[in-house]
Amino acid sequence: MKSQRASLSHFVKWSKKNWEIPVFTILALAPWFYPVLAGGLGRQMTSVLIICIAALGLNVMVGFTGLLHLGIASFFGLGGLFLAILTVPMNPLEIGFLPAVFVSVGLTAAIGTLLGSPTLRLRGEYLAIVTLGFGEVVRVLFLNLENVTGGTQGLGPIPPPGSGMLVMGIDLGREFVVDSRWFYYLSLIVLFVVVLLVRVLERSPLGRAWIAVREEPLAAATIGISATKVRLSAFTIAAAIAGLAGCLSVASIGTTGDPNAFGFNRSVAILCAVIIGGLGSIPGTLVGVTILFGFDIVVIPSVDSWMQRMQGQLFDVSIFTLGSWRLALVGIALIIVMRFRPVGLIPSRRFAAEFQESQQ
């Protein structure tokens, strides 16, 4: 009995440290036990996972380097746009999915570097304004460069990954379209890789330099860390990860869709998710996105359809929908979390220490 308890507590400790393994095992096994995931719910889950990837990119910037970034959705959109330009049959390039992903992530990172190199000398609010402006510029460019981006209709249809590839008699492209579990697994694998990457980065010399620059830029400068270069690397990595998420997103939807989806609202929603979850914390980011976007994408539609049924039985017309109140609910959630747990739901150890110091 005692040894059992000891092993249990040992397991709890181990899983706290290596939380990725149980979490991703459960997520990977979920479609077996919950076959609904093959349908619409799977698609919704996939988009939550994709936003998790983008939020991890933002976390590198806001959490580790401590710079406010209000335009992450524009990099998300740029990644998707490049993928669409490279793959849609409307354009003559039509290169395969995998090289297209590499090229578009590279291009997004290059744009991030280009934007970052003159602006990262700015601090705080000024950088936030620059990224905010960049987000709007990208959105307006998407709308106005109609021949390149398809304007408000977006570019499409984007062929699914592995279209035309036959593996053991299965047409991969067709499978991706028919069964949403394929994209679910693809996103899950990419998310897992990105989680590991961010974790390795956080513990690398570069990650320590990020945190040093965030904590005390002056002291970091006196040990020879060039704040601009270090920040630029974070900005570029954030842009690349967000671009990767954008690629997956447009591929799973099949079109780039309305460019307004890559605007300020999306950026702020992702930022809110990162803050609610806990700045600088990887599990926190995932939890924040799951709560905020899971609520928005998965919970609200199902609750609304249920409520409509109920209200239809009672009053003949639907009176109240949760969907029209969702932004208010998100705002209230943010206020409550910030009031009672200002370091976020799962704060990183570092951030908790820093917060404690600033309170003293």
Added chain:
Amino acid sequence: MTRGENTKTSDGALLSTDIPLLSIDRLTVQLGGIPLIDELELDVPVGSNVAIIDSGRGAKAALLDAICGLWSASSGSVRLDGHRLKQGFSAKTFWGVLFTGILVGLLCAAAAVDIDRLWLAVVKRGLVVDEPFTPANIGRRLRGYFRAELAVDRLAGNWRIVTADGREVLAVRRNLSEARELRNQMQAAVTARRTGPGVIPDITDLVGDANEPQRELLLDETTLDQLADGKSRIRFRGWSAFICGFLLGLGMSLAIWQRGRRSPEVAARAGVARTFRTPRNFPAMTVFENILVAVEQSVYRKSSSLWPLINKAHCIKRTEELIRSVGLADQSFSFASDLTRYEQRCLEIARGLAMDPRILLVDEPAEGMNSQQQHALASLLKDVCEGSLTLIVTSSGCDPFTMICDRTVCLSPQ
């Protein structure tokens, strides 16, 4: 107003080296027009310990800031080993500046020649008229766009003859070969108009209803002039935007380079370490990490290899060594925010030493400490500065730190 003045020199032998490690030449630092330091001359030889005293007008801090590049001096120079602590104009800078200029120029040019229309002309139009997407075809269409040539396009089953950017439709034909022929005739007329007055060609089209068709001239005088003008217009737009963008990019990157020339990290890389009056550590990092960051930086700079390839075991060993040497071994894994003032000061010194500096600037170490701690810290500083490390300590009076120095400089108002 103030002048560096040697008050005590205990070790004459040390001063006889040819080139002093740090030489300050007619340094003036101003704060809002009031000089804090006025034409200071100071030479610090290798391995000496120097204490700097003033009566508390901020001149000490200003001097340290001027040495390590936090504060730029209004005149005079600070040299380490005869080199000024400034970043030079290297080949890397040159290529970086040039690359930025060209990139910004290209972006401006893309905006000026309307990248959207360019995409339409080069990529989309080829698909519409079923030309294969080969480099030759792309090149041809690209040239056509920049020469403002006429092109054939299709809309709703009709072949249209349009200007290169697709804004103006000049004629509509039912089949492709006819449209191509008409386009060639028109283009010939436009090219002729470019070189000289040319003649208005007899290209007409049937308009009006089916019963009473009328013939209308397709290219009149003004249209022809406009089309002929197109080439120079687009070239002018593109080139002027490119040149403006190039100059803008060049100027911007040069300005950024100039502003970053004299920064603390440049001084730090040259071997100047410093601590602050109020200890500045990384509060959310453990003591171990605080020092590890600095060790990694110096190892990375020396090895000139990529980030992931630096020797981790070596870094950790060096960090542990440093922690032991300042006596923080028990605190190794507590956060820097939990340390006492004395321990924070020790941590700061260890972090400075981690860079293998040639000169260590310690700003008012006596502040906020009782005399026991002051003595402990002074003996620690004396120990670490045994070798060739040069030490500069500031102080507001006579304390244990001035005792360990072999020279005291007083920045006194005259």
